[in-house]
Amino acid sequence: MSSESSNTDIRGKEIEARQDKLDNDFSLLDPPALFEREMTCKSVDDDVFRPLESFPTLMWYGSVSIAGGMASIFFFCFAWTIIFGIGTWGNNNPVGWGWAIVNFVFWIGIGHAGTLISAILFLLRQKWRTGICRFAEAMTIFAVICALQFPLIHTGRPWLAWYWMLPLPNQNDIWVNFRSPLLWDVFAVSTYFSVSLMFWYTGLVPDFASIRDRAKNKIRKFIYGCLSLGWSGSNRAWQHYEKGYLIFAGLSTPLVLSVHSIVSFDFATSVIPGWHTTIFPPYFVAGAVFSGFAMVSTVMIIMRKLFNLNHIVTDNHLELMNKVVILTSLIVAYAYAMELFIAWYSGAMYERFAFLNRVTGPYWWAYLTMVSCNCIIPQLFWFKKIRRSVVLMYPIIILVNVGMWFERFVIISTSLHRDYLPANWSYFSPTWVDIGLFIGSIGLFLSMVLMFCRFFPVVATSEVKAVIPGIQPSHGGHS
DSSP states (O other): OHHHHHHHHHHHHHHHHHHHHHHHHHHHHSOOOSSSSOOOHHHHHHHHHHHHHSOOOHHHHHHHHHHHHHHHHHHHHHHHHHHHOGGGSSOOSSOOSOHHHHHHHHHHHHTHHHHIIIIIHHHTTOGGGGGTHHHHHHHHHHHHHHHHHHHHHHTSOGGGHHHHHSOOOOTTOOOOOTTOHHHHHHHHHHHHHHHHHHHHHHHHHHHHHHHHHHOOSHHHHHHHHHHTTTOOOOHHHHHHHHHHHHHHHHHHHHHHHHHHHHHHHHHHTSOSTTTOOTTHHHHHHHHHHHHHHHHHHHHHHHHHHHTTOTTTSOHHHHHHHHHHHHHHHHHHHHHHHHHHHHHHHTOOHHHHHHHHHHHHSTTHHHHHHHHIIIIIGGGGGGSHHHHTOHHHHHHHHHHHHHHHHHHHHHHHHHHHSSOSOGGGOOOOOOOHHHHHHHHHHHHHHHHHHHHHHHHSOSSOHHHHHHTSTTTSOOOOSOO
């Protein structure tokens, strides 16, 4: 009996030791805290709605003045182009596509992070997206608006754009060319903008209702009451909201892959060396997510400091976004390497020349800038200290944005400036109108961001409240 009892005690201790080890293993797998301090539903509302309910600060007025001044440059150069024509740009023969298309592809790429953060991470039930999803969604809308300006200007007569770009019946029985990738862009980008806008607005409805209920001014209460669409907060309203938000997330998810893939068809379906490559669709999508996440971090770091939201948008959020930047940087670097390898391995003389000229030709400095900013410098994020330090990460994500703009510039300019006839070789140099339109588009983007932060909640309070520890009932155990 004594030997049996001792064996039972030994087995019991072994089971307890295994259970303790299992608990420790699970504790290592627990995600980091989403927020830096304990919060309640009321404190979340107070922190997020305070900028909307208080008078603007001098810093906000100064920021709006600078951004508005830059945006005025855009409108001035826009008017200058319309009055004097596309000849005011640096486009030449053979570089018929200049900075306008570079900026178009750049801004479309910026808008991809919002859909990825809001839709795909929502479907994957990633709780860390809650603090940044609203801001990323808004940046998607603003980036697409900036992108759409450049194809309109490039037509030369924007007031006839609907006539040339949309398949509308007219008295001349002239239809758009449905086989043109440029028309595919119209369908893809307009669909992307429409779905993203409805997705963004759907998420705003409960927050508009919260602002309405807190409002003390009758005009304010009326405006936000109209925007909230009569939201009551009932169980039935929340059920419809969840279904609608899920449907829009499902519709938005394939757009992340389709929109920039179709934008890449502008190049991939041509027969120009350097463009005619099947790797462009996934390569463009990865680059879009890469630049989009960098731009979200670039602006969000400033906004969370400006509105004292460091406890909601924490260093953990920024670190997770930097990990996505590392992943997409590696994909982009692989694409660069495969482009060079396939150009050599294919044995196509003109293809080899296009990529050799890209690396060693007159635009070698642009190619070096692209590779350095997109492939080499982001690898610093492998170090945790850099991933979690705002001072150290900020220059890196700025350089990522620079590198992704240069990527589009390199793709367009180096593939066009030297064609099959050396007599047609030329060098593209931007004019002051090109530079003004690009700088002005940045000002237009920042102006819309600042106005959004002033009149709309930058954080989805309803989603943040749902992931506050202790709010939801817990039944114990590990999941």
